[in-house]
């Protein structure tokens with residue numbers, strides 16, 4: 001392995017940082033040695049509570065059980081909005097930048113308060129109560145944040161579904177959540193194209209009798225269907241709503257939201273996050289990882305449909321009284337300078353995006369970047385997948401002009417908040433490494449027998465002790481959470497990722513060790529894509545693996561076996577790709593579809609994905625032992641016909 005290029009904290013950055021190395025070391029040690037007193041102090045510092053807690057933490061990973069701040073009550077919306085009013089009523093809470101460069105809006109904390117309170121009342125008027133589930137299927141418009149906060153205000157549990165998911169995928173999530181209301185928009189706009197969200201939502205809601213209300217925000221004025229009793233226009237409903245809506249004081253451990261994410265088996269899981277612990281971790285990490293100073297303009301490019309949008313567009317920044325930028329569009333529309341033009345236009349100081357976007361922009365050359373100023377930028381961040389050192393160096397030198405540290409943040413939907421990342425004023429950077437753990441996080445590397453590994457080595461990444469924003473349950477199937485995260489290594493949370501730790505204790509995430517793909521930073525289960533493919537009448541069997549892709553990180557390689565008498569064709573490839581788009585969404589569309597005469601199986605009928613991964617990666621000399629296969633000849637046929645040559 002070549003030696004990494006170490007980038008020390010730039011002197012100018014060091015001079016203004018919130019947290020230097022000594023402070024990080026001291027606080028980290030305290031957070032591990034005396035977690036309850038560490039978190040009690042932070043809970044008082046970061047959040048406002050209605051009533052205090054009885055116990056700070058109460059957990060047992062052998063049972064997969066965790067609770068934080070039991071006995072306390074608070075309201076998440078109050079913490080993100082109301083309590084800032086005395087100091088920040090006129091400060092911008094949300095800068096909205098539309099898909100077209102001439103569209104933007106500044107929403108002050110006072111306006112946010114009024115919008116959210118009215119929306120809360122609209123939900124209450126429609127009979128939505130504490131504990132009810134509300135699905136939010138929205139484009140990146142301020143109303144998406146209002147909807148989330150309005151749910152939090154009245155104690156309803158939101159479940160945001162990414163606007164790029166298909167009606168089928170939305171239907172599954174509405175059903176699983178047993179949602180009583182859906183909030184959507186007539187259409188979304190991205191990169192100059194419209195997405196028919198209301199039409200999709202109508203299809204998804206067909207045949208579901210739990211949904212009594214669908215609230216639609218008018219974004220484009222595009223055509224929609226209307227269902228009299230169920231459907232409500234947002235603008236009409238809030239016109240008469242009162243801006244006084246007392247927050248519902250909820251228990252610390254009451255659910256704040258569920259968010260569906262893919263695993264290695266079965267349908268996506270509704271990850272349950274609770275109120276107090278989640279908000280505390282989101283706020284603390286937002287402040288220290290992004291070195292957030294009063295007045296900074298902060299921009300996270302994620303979509304609110306993903307956990308990154310929850311924690312680092314909405315909850316973390318707003319809990320800290322920050323100004324958060326919400327972008328409706330895509331980095332390449334109208335052209336490849338868009339991100340940097342937005343940075344200049346709104347004087348953005350902190351910019352947080354995904355490696356896939358960085359790689360795509362890097363492929364379009366330096367000029368779209370260098371023709372902009374970017375003088376306001378002081379910190380850059382990445383999330384969602386491993387970043388290759390080449391893309392890291394480009395981001396550092398070309399975008400950040402070697403002035404801005406890069407925080408490579410490793411975390412997951414299930415962790416709720418950033419787990420491993422450099423505190424930028426404290427930790428020297430190594431391109432490709434997420435570096436060191438956050439306060440209270442104890443990452444360990446495990447060997448296959450479930451022993452912790454010491455020193456510089458590689459292994460499966462697990463977490464040894466609880467942290468406030470950890471997953472509490474899988475909605476409707478608590479046992480599934482225990483089986484998925486707390487069974488591989490008794491007494492540990494298993495992440496599903498592999499990692500290496502170097503001689504400085506830095507972590508290098510190597511990627512998933514299970515059947516989960518990471519395509520453009522989006523998490524996809526191979527089983528979900530396979531289930532979609534086999535719906536086609538010509539397909540008898542499918543096996544999906546990932547392969548290295550220059551821009552997406554991983555591409556989707558699908559092996560499909562045909563029914564007797566059927567033949568592969570370009571037409572069928574198209575039908576299969578369309579089918580996956582229809583069942584899941586365009587993000588899951590296979591890049592390569594290989595009509596396989598047979599799939600390699602053990603004698604007990606289990607598909608040997610390890611071999612399929614090697615064939616897709618063209619690593620033909622490391623296929624391993626194929627003699628145990630039911631029909632070893634299948635492998636030769638697959639090699640001969642393999643794609644991705």
Ligand code: PRX
Pocket residue numbers: 261307308382383384385386387408409410411412413414434495496497509510511512518521522523
């Ligand atoms: O494999 C890891 C990868 O993304 C997975 C989590 O995906 P999701 O729940 O969708 O959340 C993404 C945003 C937090 C992880 O198991 N991952 C996330 N961040 C990084 C990463 N891999 C390497 N480096 C990262 N910084």
